[in-house]
Amino acid sequence: MTRRRKINFPVVGKGQIRWPQPGNFECPVCGKLMAEGEKMEQVVLNIGAMMQNDKEKNTWCVGFNLGGFMHIMDHTHGDVDLPSISVDVVEQSAFGQADLCFCSTKCLRAFFNAIVDEADRQIREEGGK
């Protein structure tokens, strides 16, 4: 059985693009090595945006001045315009893109659970305003 690691949010911050950081091939959830020799086993949650550079040809390119984000917010207990909680998963990632890498769909699922667990924790502590 693999041990689940504590996840600190955001997992991808300003100017970053990959989690775990480039050169680190340990699954950020269970710690399993995802690359050995030339063999690579990864499930990647790819987050991003592209800029359309030619509408007629329908071509797209990387937006070098974009900052990507991924948040879970809850408006239930707060102001309509301001969320009462926010789990900032990705914040101002480079080129508006981010790759979150896992050893398996099991760890990807555990990651989504960790995000929702963090939202629940914030709602318990901050909610009910």
Ligand SMILES: [Zn+2]
């Ligand atoms: Zn894993």
